[in-house]
Amino acid sequence: AQSVTQLGSHVSVSEGALVLLRCNYSSSVPPYLFWYVQYPNQGLQLLLKYTTGATLVKGINGFEAEFKKSETSFHLTKPSAHMSDAAEYFCAVSDVGGGADGLTFGKGTHLIIQP
Amino acid sequence: DTAVSQTPKYLVTQMGNDKSIKCEQNLGHDTMYWYKQDSKKFLKIMFSYNNKELIINETVPNRFSPKSPDKAHLNLHINSLELGDSAVYFCASSSDVSGNTEAFFGQGTRLTVV
Numbered sequence: 724a725q726s727v728t729q730l731g732s733h734v735s736v737s738e739g740a741l742v743l744l745r746c747n748y749s750s751s752v753p754p755y756l757f758w759y760v761q762y763p764n765q766g767l768q769l770l771l772k773y774t775t776g777a778t779l780v781k782g783i784n785g786f787e788a789e790f791k792k793s794e795t796s797f798h799l800t801k802p803s804a805h806m807s808d809a810a811e812y813f814c815a816v817s818d819v820g821g822g823a824d825g826l827t828f829g830k831g832t833h834l835i836i837q838p
Numbered sequence: 839d840t841a842v843s844q845t846p847k848y849l850v851t852q853m854g855n856d857k858s859i860k861c862e863q864n865l866g867h868d869t870m871y872w873y874k875q876d877s878k879k880f881l882k883i884m885f886s887y888n889n890k891e892l893i894i895n896e897t898v899p900n901r902f903s904p905k906s907p908d909k910a911h912l913n914l915h916i917n918s919l920e921l922g923d924s925a926v927y928f929c930a931s932s933s934d935v936s937g938n939t940e941a942f943f944g945q946g947t948r949l950t951v952v
Contacts, residue, residue: 766943822937825883
């Protein structure tokens with residue numbers, strides 16, 4: 724069974740600083756990789772995904788992530804944090820061809836932006 | 839126009855009751871899901887439904903049953919509610935079962951069992 728590890732249940736950065744949220748997966752075959760964001764009392768919204776091709780993927784709101792197979796990682800970054808980025812961030816994986824099994828999520832990272 | 843909509847948004851009920859949560863998607867998607875988010879925000883798949891095929895997470899009690907009257911709807915029925923069922927339940931849909939397509943989530947239903 725797959726698992727997803729997000730290091731740090733809470734990450735605090737200053738406004739304008741670099742955001743780095745870590746995600747590692749454990750799977751014998753590289754899965755499809757996703758980052759979702761959840762704002763308070765709302766559903767999840769896709770930030771970006773990696774399926775095939777270029778390992779650096781760009782998403783919405785200035786976020787990007789890089790798939791590193793050798794490190795089984797898919798860390799999320801944003802060069803300059805904004806107050807509106809405060810939210811819960813989830814890394815998720817899906818087996819290739821396994822969409823019917825749904826997404827396996829990490830435990831989430833709560834991003835706090837300090838003014 | 840909301841892509842995936844759930845009703846109700848909040849549901850407070852007593853132990854032992856039976857309740858339902860409705861979900862509708864207007865995206866024309868083939869696959870729908872139910873996820874449970876616990877008090878620690880951990881999300882776990884409960885069911886997926888694709889082309890009349892139901893896949894159940896083995897950890898889900900059989901008090902939970904999804905029902906799909908048509909491709910656009912996947913309702914969640916819960917019998918004999920227990921305190922531990924308190925959580926936020928999310929409905930989601932995706933265009934296919936390839937695994938590489940975006941899942942669209944509803945706003946969630948916060949279920950509180952008292």
